[in-house]
Amino acid sequence: MDLNERKLKVLQAIISDFVATAEPVGSRTLTRKYDLGFSPATIRNEMADLEEMGYLTHPHTSAGRIPSEKAYRLYVNELMKKQELTKAEKNAISSQLMANFDELDKTIEHAAHILSEITQLTAFAMTPRKEQDIIKYIRLLPVDEHTVVLMIVSESGKISNQSLRIAQGYQEETLDMLSKSFTYSYKGKTLNEAIKMNIIRDFESDIEMMRLVQDNVMPHLMRTFEDMLNINLYLDGYSNIFDLPEYSDISRARMFLNMLNQKDVMTDELIRRGEGLKITIGDENDSADMKDCSLITATYHIDGKLVGKIGVIGPTRMKYSKITSVIEYLTDNLNNAFTLPGGQNDKEKER
Amino acid sequence: MDLNERKLKVLQAIISDFVATAEPVGSRTLTRKYDLGFSPATIRNEMADLEEMGYLTHPHTSAGRIPSEKAYRLYVNELMKKQELTKAEKNAISSQLMANFDELDKTIEHAAHILSEITQLTAFAMTPRKEQDIIKYIRLLPVDEHTVVLMIVSESGKISNQSLRIAQGYQEETLDMLSKSFTYSYKGKTLNEAIKMNIIRDFESDIEMMRLVQDNVMPHLMRTFEDMLNINLYLDGYSNIFDLPEYSDISRARMFLNMLNQKDVMTDELIRRGEGLKITIGDENDSADMKDCSLITATYHIDGKLVGKIGVIGPTRMKYSKITSVIEYLTDNLNNAFTLPGGQNDKEKER
DNA sequence: GTTAGCACTCACAAGTGCTGAGTGCTAATA
DNA sequence: TATTAGCACTCAGCACTTGTGAGTGCTAAC
DSSP, X not given: OOOOHHXXXXXXHHHXXXXXXXXXXXXXXXXXXXXXXXXXXXXXXXXXXXXXXXSEEOSSTTXXXXXXXXXXXXXXXXXXXXXXXXXHHHHHHHHHHHTTOSSHHHXXXXXXXXXXXXXXXXXXXXOOOOTTOBEEEEXXXXXXXXXEEEXXXXXXXXXXXXXXXXTTOOOHHHHHHHHHHHHHHHTTOBHHHHHHOOOGGXXXXXXXXXXXXXXXXXXXXXXXXXXXXXOOEEEEOGGXXXXXXXXXXXXXXXXXXXHXXXXXXXXXXXXXXXXXXXXXXXXXXXXXXXXXXXXXXXEEXXXXXXXXXXXXXXXXXXXXXXXXXXXXXXXXXXXXXXXXXXGGGTHHHHO | OOOOHHHHHHHHHHHHHHHHHOSOBOHHHHHHHSOOSSOHHHHHHHHHHHHHTTSEEOSSTTSOBEEOHHHHHHIIIXXXXXXXXXXXXXXXXXXXXXXXXXXXXXHHHHHHHHHHHHHSSEEEEEOOOOTTOBEEEEEEEEEETTEEEEEEEETTSOXXXXXXXXXXXXXXXXXXXXXXXXXXXXXXXXXXXXXXXXOGGGGTTOHHHHHHIIIIIHHHHHHHHHHHHOOOEEEEOGGGGGGXXXXXXXXXXXXXXXXXXXXXXXXXXXXXXXXXXXXXEGGGSSSGGGTTEEEEEEEEEETTTEEEEEEEEEESSSOHHHHHHHHHHHHHHHHHHHHSTTGGGTHHHHO
């Protein structure tokens, strides 16, 4: 028994209908709604075959058919046609994204917001892994007698600062010297390399300075390097799930929301996924909590190097085609924005 | 008919029981659980009186009694006794708070987390309104040929930075000059004042410089001032509501979550509330969405000046006494931390 | 090979009856 | 006179029943 033309046609119709309505699809409904050209009885036969082949399931004897995960996989791989976005949709995405183009992290967060608005699902966006981010310079700046700001600028445009307290006070010249010394040591190093370096001995010649560095500055410097490595995960539109019949059961809604709350689980799952557009359906997901969800994710790049991820999560019944298009368009926009010379401040140019 | 001793005793028992169980309280249950010293029939009579006086309601004829909002108000004003936290609880709060004492905003966010963990409700924390925050200095720092970091440090310890692009390039000396000039002009001014100032004419003598400032720097400077004024609202523990029978109905849970999602509504509501500890019960809340919730909020201060808010939101049935104590202790901690010399970096001292 | 017809299935909604926790009222009691 | 025991009554919640409609699989006719 093979998947002939007609079977595919029936399967496609069932998937369309079920994605739209979330109700099991019966043979009669199918003939009424779609002009397939054969009777309910024929469709019933085809349905029985499709079920045997594993593409459909049956919640109970007298209910209609539901596409299985295998059916969605087939649909995504073969049946799904690319759904071009309308000009209006594209404009909406681009303009909204550009209207909020400040800091790297804010932009990513905003992209997740746009995505959830358009797809009406829960969207997430992960900032890049910054292992490869290269330190540009480090500076210590005076604030008051006991407070100093530590500022680290990296190539990705990520700027980090932290104020730190120096109980015994300090000289401004010392700060300048330290700034130069740190920049000299760390410039051109990746964050990962920086964390592993030990530069304390550079200050051995001056015991007082060494103590200052060791006790006051170094711990903060290391912590800030680590902070910069951190991956941030932004979620948006979690309450959209209440519009989906899949989550009309409170315990399922709750489980879903709890899953989202475990940011580390989510982050791990996302990190594991490869580059480019990835669609995982139900059981294909590694994490047990996601076994009845589908994820569509894509990667965006900053200067072609650092890689972040963005995507949506929802029930396996989702508009794979439309969502895929939206995500692709969104990541294209992000890539462009983050890659043009001048990076994140490119908005200036357009003025 | 007045609220004699016995009526208060009965009311108190009903409130305790209902807060604990969320079930309407019957006269027999009451005698069984609490050793009140009179029979169910007597209690029934008292209950009928209390109901007539507006302190109790009746979901239906054959159900037990439920405290009205008026009853909670009476309880909060008169009956509630201060519930001291145990040493262990206090330690838990202090140590958790101190363990995460980096940047101002992060600390506030973390405080909300702690609060939601302890109360098992949804907690929120609002960063201070920074109208009164005073600018300490402004600096422009070179990143690469076309990129400059603009850094503003304020007295509250809030540091803001933004990278900006200067298409035509720049000289390092220019940046130094501008840093000095900006600091000279803005130092000691509040953010509000700074936004209203116009310092462009200070550069009139040098047309090229003036253009640079006007076109490239000023817009960012103003935007950053405005960003610094922004109030951030952090929410934590929204999914705790799923443990409350009040929200076992999905549509109520949804409404609650939607309300939380409207950050501007929440922020407005919080801003309107006065200083110190405030408890609003049900209908006392201004916002329509909160008419069946209670809010307990308190204010914390930074250097005795800037005022932020922290609190919890939940059903009117909540442990007013316990929660009040927790919030008071938490704000005390925040106040201390933010007021000691050296402010947010005080952790250093303890090492 | 396709389709009409038919018996069968089952979730769901509406209706029924029972139970238990509650009430209000009245009469007896301390 | 205030309190309490007793009793009839109420009603949500649960279990159970029944009817309906949308679905199925199978068989026989086209």
